[in-house]
Amino acid sequence: MPEGALDRRQSNVPDEMKQHRSDFASCVDVTTAVDLRIMETTDLHVHLHPYDYYSDCPNPDLGLARLAELVDQARQQVPNCLLFDNGDFLQGTPVGDYFAYDMGLKEGDLHPVTAAMNAMRYDAITLGNHEFNYGLDFLMKSLAQAEFPIVSANILRAQGANPLSDRHLVKPYRLLPRDVVDRGGQSHAITIGVLGVAPPQITIWERQHLHGRIQTRDMVEAVRAWVPEMREAGADLVILLAHTGIGPIRHTENMENAIIPLAGIDGVDLILSGHSHQVFPSRAFADIPGVDIERGTVCGKPTVMSGFFGSHLGLIDLKLAREGGVWHVFDATVSTRALRDAAAQFAPSLMESSRAPLRSPKVRKIVARAHEAVLESIRTPIGRTETPINSFFAYLGHSAATALVADAQREFVAHHLQGSDLARVPLLSAVSPSKAGGLGGPRNFTNIAAGALTLRSLADLYIYPNRVAASRLTGAQVHLWLERAVSAYHQVYPGIVEQYLMDPSFPGYNFEILYGLDYEIDLTVPPRFAGAGREIHPDNSRIRNLTWNGAPLDPDAEFIVCTNSFRAQGAGGFAGTGPESVVLEHPAITRDILRDYVTRHTPLNIVAKSPFRLLPVEGANAILRTGVAAHEHLDMIADFAPEVLGVDKRGFMRVKVTI
16 A cells, blocks of 8 residues: 555554555556545635735735635646635624625625635535524525535534434535546546534534524534445545544544544545644644644544635645446545745746636635725724733733723623612623634734724724623632633743743633633643643642632622623633523624724723733743734833743744743
């Protein structure tokens, strides 16, 4: 069996079977071999134009319009190609908000994402969790004129007794009959089976939109049930569009990141993955059992994950041969192509090839119309701020961005609880930085200069279309909430210099800061919770001296925690969250609340007093990875004696701080 060959039935192939497949590969007539390229985009989040709407400036490292050029080039290199999207394409920039809230979609209107995908000739797509952020009706209108199949095997209108009897929102799978050309120029028929899955937590994260309308099923259970039917129906090759990341090795029911157990399912040939905004193959996944980053396989199955925001194009290049009426895959190569490297990677002559017509000019035209309309909208002035608003140092406790959102939430909830019995319960306001680096990259920070505020400023400050909500929690639950949040920090050891402060894989949106309390964080203690929310050290506590109104927090006391709909319904696994504790769930979008707050309080003069501080660690310092633009604001963290160490290979500025 040649290096990189695909075993499509199981990950642990007996030696004699390997020898048989090797013998098969060695006797394949080269002229009858078929080269088939599978291309993936994922987690586009409405990044259509190569533009950073939050900074209001171009960004050539992202966007579907530029990615369309890579798709055209990839198609010109291989005669047989299929293009798929792995979900989370409908929400994530002001473009998505503009078409959902400002312009809206009437029956027959064509969403620019759908128009661009039609122009690029996608073969099929699946749905991600963020497709539901604007509600089910908007999603269905957005996809009404799609010229490609949409598949999802575990998002349901109604759950049946077993997966095969479920009633689905869209078809669970589709069979794509295609004609492929071998190296000798002969045409052959092949049937490609495509099915999709997404995290079942969608019904929790989007409960306001989906309760009573949508159900979900475990991803592994759904795929395991449908693949045999696909084979029976004639699928020669089964491609899984899995909007889920590489997570735990063992399957547990309704897990969010399930690529490894999905890859172990008999009959799945290859996997297109996403959701976690990472790139695979890459060193980030080294040393995980069953994952081979050199071959780009998980449990022996070729697997690709192509970043986010249109940063990469994922490629799986297969070599196929037909024997006895059955198609066999005898080799596979997995790779990704980054927009950042595109100029150096492709020769000019490639662009001039006439093998296939370039589609990117049409895509650029579609995208440009939406882009100009959105720019006009987001530049609308709404107020002024006397202080800069940024999130560069949120993990050090200095963030006007989170302080502003906390004040706006608290004021809104207090107003809507007036006159009720809950008005007497103390209010806390929970906020996490919408943009705080991490996997989002060195541009992923809120950075609003003092002066005029526009709708763009609000989009930079709060990127999600969440709604305002409030939950009733005990003091004990509040304490656990904070322990979960401070899992974002690495453990810091006394007497050691230049330790990295933050876990870059920890999502910034789970670093919750609770305004209305005072607390300290002891980073010498290992975290109580793992990054995904599982409790790993029940006896550990990083939170010290937790007080309310100057007195130690009573674990039996009750509090109203102002938050958002995503968190209140249970997203992230924070203590006390879930429908049973929700006391207010308002239809207002958090960004609209912020707009009203800014208008009422302009000009803003934000006092960014942090509710927490990091306890000193003797003889230690730490490295904070932040945005380069933070250099102008180092005076904000003068008490940490910051020292700039330079910029790392990803573009983050490294700042040494004393803690």
